[in-house]
Amino acid sequence: MSTPPAGDQPSPIAVFPARVIHTLDPAVPSGSAIAVRNGRFLAVGEVDELVDVYGGTVDYALADKVLLPGFVEAHSHKDTGGIWQFTYVGFEARRGPNGRLWRGCTTFDAVVDRLREADRLLDNPDEPLLAWGLDPIFWPGERFDRRQLDAVSTTRRIFVAHSNMHLATVNSALMEQEGIGPDTVAEGVPKDDSGLPTGELQEFPAMALAGQTFRSFFGRTQSDESVLMFGRAARNVGVTTVADLGTSNLLDEAVVRQWIGLADETFPMRTAMFHGALISAPDGDEACAAAMVDLRRRSTDRVRFGNVKLLMDGSIQGGTARLRWPGYLHGGPNGIWLIAPEQVAERIGPYHRAGLLVHTHANGDQAVDALLDAFDQVQTANPLPDHRHTIQHCQMTTPGQYRRMKALGMCANVFSNHTWFWGDQHRTITVGPDRAARMNAARTALDIGVPLSMHSDSPVTPLGPLHVAWAAVNRQTPKGEIMGEHERITVAEAMHAVTMGAAWQLRMDDAIGSITPQKFADCTVLEADPFEVDPAELRDIPVWGTMSGGVLHEGSPQTDA
Amino acid sequence: MTPEAARLPLTVIGGYLGAGKTTLLNRLLANPDGQRIAVLVNDFGEIDIDGRLLDSATDNVLRLANGCICCSVADNFAETLETVRGFADRIDRVVVEVSGVGQPHKVAQWGHSPGFSPDGIVVLVDPLSILSRATDPYIGDTVIGQVARADLVVISRTDVADVDELEAAEAWLDDVTDATVLQAPLPTAVLLGPVSRPLGVDYCPPGEEPAPGSGTAEPQHADHVTLSRRLDGPIGRPSIETWTRARPSGVVRAKGLVRVDDRPNDRTVLQICGSSTMVSVDGPWDDGEDAVVAIALPGTPRAALVKWLNLLG
Numbered sequence: 001m002s003t004p005p006a007g008d009q010p011s012p013i014a015v016f017p018a019r020v021i022h023t024l025d026p027a028v029p030s031g032s033a034i035a036v037r038n039g040r041f042l043a044v045g046e047v048d049e050l051v052d053v054y055g056g057t058v059d060y061a062l063a064d065k066v067l068l069p070g071f072v073e074a075h076s077h078k079d080t081g082g083i084w085q086f087t088y089v090g091f092e093a094r095r096g097p098n099g100r101l102w103r104g105c106t107t108f109d110a111v112v113d114r115l116r117e118a119d120r121l122l123d124n125p126d127e128p129l130l131a132w133g134l135d136p137i138f139w140p141g142e143r144f145d146r147r148q149l150d151a152v153s154t155t156r157r158i159f160v161a162h163s164n165m166h167l168a169t170v171n172s173a174l175m176e177q178e179g180i181g182p183d184t185v186a187e188g189v190p191k192d193d194s195g196l197p198t199g200e201l202q203e204f205p206a207m208a209l210a211g212q213t214f215r216s217f218f219g220r221t222q223s224d225e226s227v228l229m230f231g232r233a234a235r236n237v238g239v240t241t242v243a244d245l246g247t248s249n250l251l252d253e254a255v256v257r258q259w260i261g262l263a264d265e266t267f268p269m270r271t272a273m274f275h276g277a278l279i280s281a282p283d284g285d286e287a288c289a290a291a292m293v294d295l296r297r298r299s300t301d302r303v304r305f306g307n308v309k310l311l312m313d314g315s316i317q318g319g320t321a322r323l324r325w326p327g328y329l330h331g332g333p334n335g336i337w338l339i340a341p342e343q344v345a346e347r348i349g350p351y352h353r354a355g356l357l358v359h360t361h362a363n364g365d366q367a368v369d370a371l372l373d374a375f376d377q378v379q380t381a382n383p384l385p386d387h388r389h390t391i392q393h394c395q396m397t398t399p400g401q402y403r404r405m406k407a408l409g410m411c412a413n414v415f416s417n418h419t420w421f422w423g424d425q426h427r428t429i430t431v432g433p434d435r436a437a438r439m440n441a442a443r444t445a446l447d448i449g450v451p452l453s454m455h456s457d458s459p460v461t462p463l464g465p466l467h468v469a470w471a472a473v474n475r476q477t478p479k480g481e482i483m484g485e486h487e488r489i490t491v492a493e494a495m496h497a498v499t500m501g502a503a504w505q506l507r508m509d510d511a512i513g514s515i516t517p518q519k520f521a522d523c524t525v526l527e528a529d530p531f532e533v534d535p536a537e538l539r540d541i542p543v544w545g546t547m548s549g550g551v552l553h554e555g556s557p558q559t560d561a
Numbered sequence: 562m563t564p565e566a567a568r569l570p571l572t573v574i575g576g577y578l579g580a581g582k583t584t585l586l587n588r589l590l591a592n593p594d595g596q597r598i599a600v601l602v603n604d605f606g607e608i609d610i611d612g613r614l615l616d617s618a619t620d621n622v623l624r625l626a627n628g629c630i631c632c633s634v635a636d637n638f639a640e641t642l643e644t645v646r647g648f649a650d651r652i653d654r655v656v657v658e659v660s661g662v663g664q665p666h667k668v669a670q671w672g673h674s675p676g677f678s679p680d681g682i683v684v685l686v687d688p689l690s691i692l693s694r695a696t697d698p699y700i701g702d703t704v705i706g707q708v709a710r711a712d713l714v715v716i717s718r719t720d721v722a723d724v725d726e727l728e729a730a731e732a733w734l735d736d737v738t739d740a741t742v743l744q745a746p747l748p749t750a751v752l753l754g755p756v757s758r759p760l761g762v763d764y765c766p767p768g769e770e771p772a773p774g775s776g777t778a779e780p781q782h783a784d785h786v787t788l789s790r791r792l793d794g795p796i797g798r799p800s801i802e803t804w805t806r807a808r809p810s811g812v813v814r815a816k817g818l819v820r821v822d823d824r825p826n827d828r829t830v831l832q833i834c835g836s837s838t839m840v841s842v843d844g845p846w847d848d849g850e851d852a853v854v855a856i857a858l859p860g861t862p863r864a865a866l867v868k869w870l871n872l873l874g
Contacts, residue, residue: 178675179675183841184673185673185839185841186670186673188670189673203670204639205638205668205671205673205674206670208638208639208642208674209673209674209675214639215639281604282605282606282621282633283604283605283606284604284606322699333702333706334702336662336664337662337699337700337703339662340577340578340660340662341699342578342700343578366698366699369699370699
């Protein structure tokens with residue numbers, strides 16, 4: 001037998017029987033065992049057959065589990081793990097990377113109780129209390145402000161980031177220490193009737209008034225521990241590969257070394273690193289592209305470089321996405337451009353010509369128009385037959401736009417989780433029920449033949465491809481509305497989108513995405529079969545953990561705090 | 562508590578692509594009219610500095626022999642401001658370049674950061690392209706938003722635009738913004754604001770008409786009129802209101818550091834940039850002189866300025 005690609009010496013063969021294995025590879029669509037050697041799939045089939053042909057040791061650890069190719073999250077961010085260093089006070093229950101269930105804080109009192117508990121656990125009185133996930137949209141007409149936080153502590157600084165990360169609420173102790181008071185006249189610092197700041201700090205210039213506390217909050221998610229927590233968070237939901245989309249400055253050698261160093265063979269996750277070229281190309285895009293080409297050569301089995309992320313607009317729920325007529329239902333102004341439309345081709349060009357992979361954030365349909373214009377120019381000037389450039393979020397992309405994407409060879413990574421997390425708001429506040437029913441048009445993309453994946457944008461919504469798949473299959477809102485039944489996709493299509501579909505967009509489909517001989521032995525290990533359960537219960541399937549490069553990684557034991 | 566140093570005035574300069582921001586920033590760095598300016602840019606690539614002027618360069622900061630510095634805004638604006646704060650004793654003011662699609666009034670909010678004070682939203686407009694851009698379906702609302710919330714709009718490329726084009730641009734601006742509209746080129750003190758306590762300037766004594774050639778006017782720029790006045794201790798709160806309302810039409814910039822009778826221990830800042838007037842408190846009084854300086858357009862009667870400055874008291 002020839003030398004396996006992952007090592008000089010062939011390692012022992014392990015055969016893992018399972019209840020059922022779905023390979024997502026039409027050659028052998030299912031089986032009851034896999035054989036693994038040197039971190040790669042050797043074969044898939046039936047146990048006896050594999051043992052007869054290859055020999056090796058049979059490992060029964062997964063004998064009652066359901067195996068799929070490892071899930072691939074093609075749009076997430078590094079702080080998916082690190083954010084859990086802070087106290088969660090969000091409305092919806094979430095589970096942290098260490099397995100703890102954080103119940104939703106559905107009342108002001110629940111938020112205060114949660115923060116009091118965290119306050120008690122801090123020994124050093126000078127250490128600020130940092131929390132995240134607050135979402136006042138769920139308490140219309142009531143005001144959560146410094147008064148609630150002052151009830152937690154009048155001496156310790158408290159900083160509570162809202163779920164959108166664009167706002168924070170702080171207590172009086174923090175404001176006193178940082179000199180935020182009646183004389184503060186900044187626009188993002190609203191005052192109450194007594195002339196005192198309410199404690200809400202809106203947008204980054206105002207949040208930055210919280211000084212060192214602000215910097216601790218936004219800086220601590222860059223630590224080694226934060227990266228390791230990201231790996232644990234992925235493992236817990238069956239994800240074996242993620243894309244870190246523009247969260248890391250890859251021109252910073254320290255960041256590159258951090259990832260290469262931490263992502264060794266014990267790390268349960270592969271990462272496609274995307275450089276955030278919108279804000280970090282200090283010497284211009286040509287120089288940045290050259291640096292990314294150099295960096296691509298340093299890719300390992302676990303960390304892939306050679307990708308860049310750009311952004312066209314903001315978010316729909318934030319009113320900052322660029323929409324075509326008739327714009328926002330609430331009549332507010334159209335959103336913001338993060339790149340001038342006439343400069344998009346100029347900015348993409350150097351990366352495209354260098355053969356790098358470009359993924360571009362575009363939520364609104366007008367943003368997609370401008371982006372397609374640019375890719376049309378770039379592709380016409382320098383045709384690259386297999387570029388796989390991808391539109392990220394693609395939330396309002398129309399059938400006509402999908403046909404242009406098809407013609408240009410582009411991929412769509414759709415933000416399907418939105419139908420659950422903001423579906424009711426889209427129906428009633430942002431765009432209205434008609435356009436909401438057309439959002440995140442996964443069915444249309446597939447019918448037109450645009451390569452599809454779907455994502456969580458974690459930590460914006462929780463990491464978890466089963467939930468994303470559930471959302472795309474059911475399209476149900478929290479209020480029980482079905483948001484565009486015609487855009488539903490099947491379970492099989494959803495499973496393909498979060499494995500092979502995502503792998504394709506990351507240019508990793510030859511290495512991951514299906515259970516196929518030679519590919520990395522990456523599996524999602526489930527307690528139930530997504531193809532058997534009621535599609536309405538897809539998101540409830542318990543995840544045991546993952547296999548990454550042939551090594552088993554059991555998820556954190558789930559605790560209910 | 563020891564008195565804090567005066568905060569660094571922070572002016573933002575915006576405008577759509579091609580409005581002339583880069584040209585202006587390069588000009589300010591090369592010829593800052595005696596002010597030591599920290600210029601914050603998105604991309605060093607656009608900065609064109611004569612090598613002989615360059616004092617030192619690191620990854621994020623260029624230091625110039627004329628006292629100016631240029632910083633690239635890496636991926637973290639708050640951090641960049643921290644870096645600039647480290648230069649506070651060596652610079653007079655900060656200028657922030659806003660991206661061509663950015664909204665300057667939003668970036669201006671960073672002027673409230675500790676150690677800084679906002680000093681105007683200046684937006685450049687290219688008279689040759691502004692009318693077509695204003696009706697562009699992609700960016701029309703963006704360029705209108707930029708000028709609508711400016712304090713001072715500066716029409717650039719006045720050397721290539723003809724009279725009709727300039728008038729058309731001015732007529733359009735008159736419809737969409739309350740900002741003061743001026744034509745380039747302009748002296749640094751008008752664009753960015755005067756140094757709040759200019760050295761070597763004689764002050765106009767209260768109630769007195771300055772004699773021509775007596776040195777009471779600061780000849781900072783040949784055409785613009787600059788006048789300063791020293792105040793005798795705290796001024797009355799109502800006089801600020803009167804002063805604000807009575808502002809002569811030619812005044813485009815003013816800056817005062819004063820005490821007010823109801824807050825005699827605080828440093829109150831009076832500031833005019835184009836159409837906006839701002840009164841704020843930026844810390845405890847620092848034992849300096851109570852003074853105000855104003856700059857007016859060429860041709861503004863000096864007597865009107867004197868009378869106006871004398872309203873403070």
